Amino acid sequence: MSVDGGILAGTGIERVVAESTEYPIELSVVIPCLNEGHTIAKRVRQALDVLHGAGVVGEVIVADNGSTDGSAEIAEAEGALVARVAEKGYGSAIMGGIAIARGEYVLMADADESHDLTHIPRFLAELRMGHDLVMGNRFHGGIADGAMPFLHRYLGNPVLTGLGKLFFKSNCGDFHCGMRGFTRESYQRMDVRSTGMEFASEMVVKATLLRMKVSEIPTSQLPDGRDHPPHLRTWRDGWRHLRFLLMYSPRWLFLYPGIALVSLGAVGCAWLLQQPRVIDGLVFDVRSLVYAFSAVLLGFQFVAFAVFVKVFAISEGLLPDDPRLTRAFRYITLEVGLAVGGLLLALGILGTVFTFASWAKVGLGTVNFDRALRSALSSVFSLTLGVQVICSSFFLSILGLRRRSVS
Missing domain, CATH: 1.20.58 (Methane Monooxygenase Hydroxylase; Chain G, domain 1)
Structure with a gap:
């Protein structure tokens, strides 16, 4: 795949653009990445295989947030486009990936194997039906043993999701599911600003306040395959989500x-x-x-x-x-x-x-x-x-x- 490099104006994101394809791209799968060399190759291959198997014209974008273990090079070798995002943070990485996405629809999924990428066609079907945001719900789809820490499963996620439903009258039952799909037009309307983990909450809140069409489908939470501790910090990131919900209400x-x-x-x-x-x-x-x-x-x-x-x-x-x-x-x-x-x-x-x-x-x-x-x-x-x-x-x-x- 031939590519040409450049800096995306005003973002500090190195843009890598593939040659134009014969058909317009329908779905861009964006995977944020920070030192996920142990799993990123498998994730890219799986996403591409699912897209090909479902007959979807799509692309896989790895938003690399400063990896030092060769994750970006591995992803490129497996056929992904890579956005090298200088500004640190989960939200920054996602926004950097979306900035170079060419699909009509965008789907987010983590690089650590915790999301079941075989569910991609489910999300795409909802988007094709006209929904602006399609959220995964891990509590309805099933959480495998050991896939989610006890505090996250029984305290953090339920409490923060409950507050989000109370404050904003949202019908979303899993505010923090990282696997979600949306249209490019709806993403632009949301104008998401958060650069950290609260990016996930802001997207749901903005979609609700803007009265967008939001749907929810069951998806699975699987044990991650990473060889290092998770980037998520329970109390720090939990407080950041709570702080965000309060500031927006x-x-x-x-x-x-x-x-x-x-x-x-x-x-x-x-x-x-x-x-x-x-x-x-x-x-x-x-x-x-x-x-x-x-x-x-x-x-x-x-x-x-x-x-x-x-x-x-x-x-x-x-x-x-x-x-x-x-x-x-x-x-x-x-x-x-x-x-x-x-x-x-x-x-x-x-x-x-x-x-x-x-x-x-x-x-x-x-x-x-x-x-x-x-x-x-x-x-x-x-x-x-x-x-x-x-x-x-x-x-x-x-x-x-x-x-x-x-x-």
Whole structure:
């Protein structure tokens, strides 16, 4: 196979392109690789044999991520195209492989023999039916003994997949299956950014948020054939996946906790503002009122951060546009925020004047501590929240300008 080399602009990926074939390529099989010399030859041969046996015009691309054991040369000798990806990371390798793929469809599979490549025609059949993303589900297809660590099988994958389903209403039952297929057009729409292991989660999240057609088929998890420890690090990569899910869901990270704090704090303020309360001998007085006011202030900050993160993520292309947010901004404007914040400031100033006047009536001497403190707390709360509303309104307006400039 004759090839010509070059650097793919802006990526640092060495591109190796085969001569054009008689028929257009339908499927590109992309295999990320880092020192998989023990298994890569078998994987390339198996993928090519499956494609040939199914009558599929396809190619096998090995995305080499800096191997030092000759993996890239072995893959080339077996008939694969090789993308030499300089930037480290699982996601970087996959993106590098996809960058030189010529197929209408792309299928990912690992180099360590853990995925059953004879299932490739199953994925392709779903893609031909019009699905944008076809996920493998190892829990439905079968996990061989010793193929998946105990913590991954019974804690990591189920918990992270469950959170993904909860946060994003995804119907995917195995967020982290590395064997999956998708169309080139859908991949471009996803605009995946993650360079590490969380690449897998981002793809599912983006497809769900973009309302793509996602299907799932059973596939197997087999014992890997590598002669070295796995690249996956249980706790480090598990945390990176969890962090990603939280960052891509400002509702669960900020909005819902903020609403809960505001609600509980407001109830506490209304209950304690006028007088102390006693329940089973426990006295709830001004000290409890301080915490109630603090809960409202913190809750407001959480809600504001949820909106900030959402707007910023949409502006940067990390999240798709949200029509609900657009509709809300028709009414929640800078002027409305300034009016609400100004009203709170005015109430705070009036409350402060009233508190000082009450103190002056007794000659700036001793006053009823609880009553004076309730009045002072209410005034300080109103002043603080007013400033927060005004500052948040200005910052949100700035983000809105940024958003309009990129839309």
